[in-house]
Amino acid sequence: MTTEPTTQTNSDTDSTTLTDAVVDSLRGTADPRLHQLLAALSRHLHDFVRETRPSMAEWERAIAFLTATGRACTDTRQEFILLSDVLGVSMLVETINGHSGDGATTESTVLGPFHMTESPVRELGANIDLVGTGEPCVVSGRVLSRDGSPLPGAVLDVWQADGEGYYDVQQPDLQPPGNGRGLFTADAEGRFRFRTCVPSPYPIPTDGPVGDLLRATGRHPYRPAHIHFIASAKDHEPVTTHIFVAGSDYLDSDAVFAVKESLVQDFAETDDPSLAREFGVPNPFRHARFDLVLEPSEPSEPSAPLERS
Ligand code: BEZ
Ligand code: FE
Secondary structure (H helix, E strand, O other), rough: OOOOOOOOOEEEEOOOOHHHHHHHHHOOOOHHHHHHHHHHHHHHHHHHHHOOOOOOOHHHHHHHHHHHHHHOOEOEEEEHHHHHOOOOOHHHHHHHHHOOOOOOOOOOOOOOOOOOOOOOOOOOOOOOOOOOOOOEEEEEEEEEEEEOOOOOOEEEEEEEEOOOOOOOHHHOOOOOOOEEEEEEEOHHHHHHHHEEEEEOOOOOOOHHHHHHHHHHHHOOOEEEEEEEEEEEEEOOOEEEEEEEEOOOOOOOOOOOOOOOOHHEEOOEEEEOOOHHHHOOOOEEEEEEEOOOEEEEEEOOOOOOOOOOO
């Protein structure tokens, strides 16, 4: 028996008949989560169209924008992630999947598009500023568990733009690979330390469709000065985060909405000749000191005892 395709009478675009038909057409989706996602997407998209009633020309413009966004993607550039970033979607997904932010553990924030190369392994205390474009500073602290116990051997992946606001991968002719990056292992007391330069605010890439969107909406492209971290330790959830420089421009208008108050750190002017000597920085120097606190992992289900044959 052949089934006649359902014909839709769409005279009333405010009715949900068409939406119901689309949602119903998904009922054969085998994966329940995929079914949930596609049904909700269809309902929300239809509600959006009913609310905004786009003209055909506007709909074609939207398709052209998404097409251009796809075309701008390369192996080293992800314009769709950038679109998700400037619409606040990346931050929403990050926050939903991060820990609750009860103040006891370090809050997460967006990964961003510049963690594209492996950070070079460096000794504690090493200088990640290979070029010397900015004001020298020292960053130090401890990696701790929720209960305050230190996490020896915790690994810190660090990356930042130079003092002029560019990542090494953006200026391959000017910066050596690995500039502003380091992979550090915390010592027996969970301590870390490295030398770098005070980062600067910088604009996200604006030479593609996302730049057009920012210009069309009168938005600036800047992010406040920050250093990226991924901290990980045995039996703990890794955290992807930043520290933001207290007093930086754009803290209240980050182009990607990634600032959380708890992540803003003072890069305090510090007068300590012996520490300055240890790090090879002129005294006085700027020093950011903070702890990264990780959530213990949920204990995994005990595995079933192996049956003897
Ligand atoms: C960044 O911090 O590197 C970044 C994050 C989101 C979009 C663009 C840049
Ligand atoms: Fe960044």
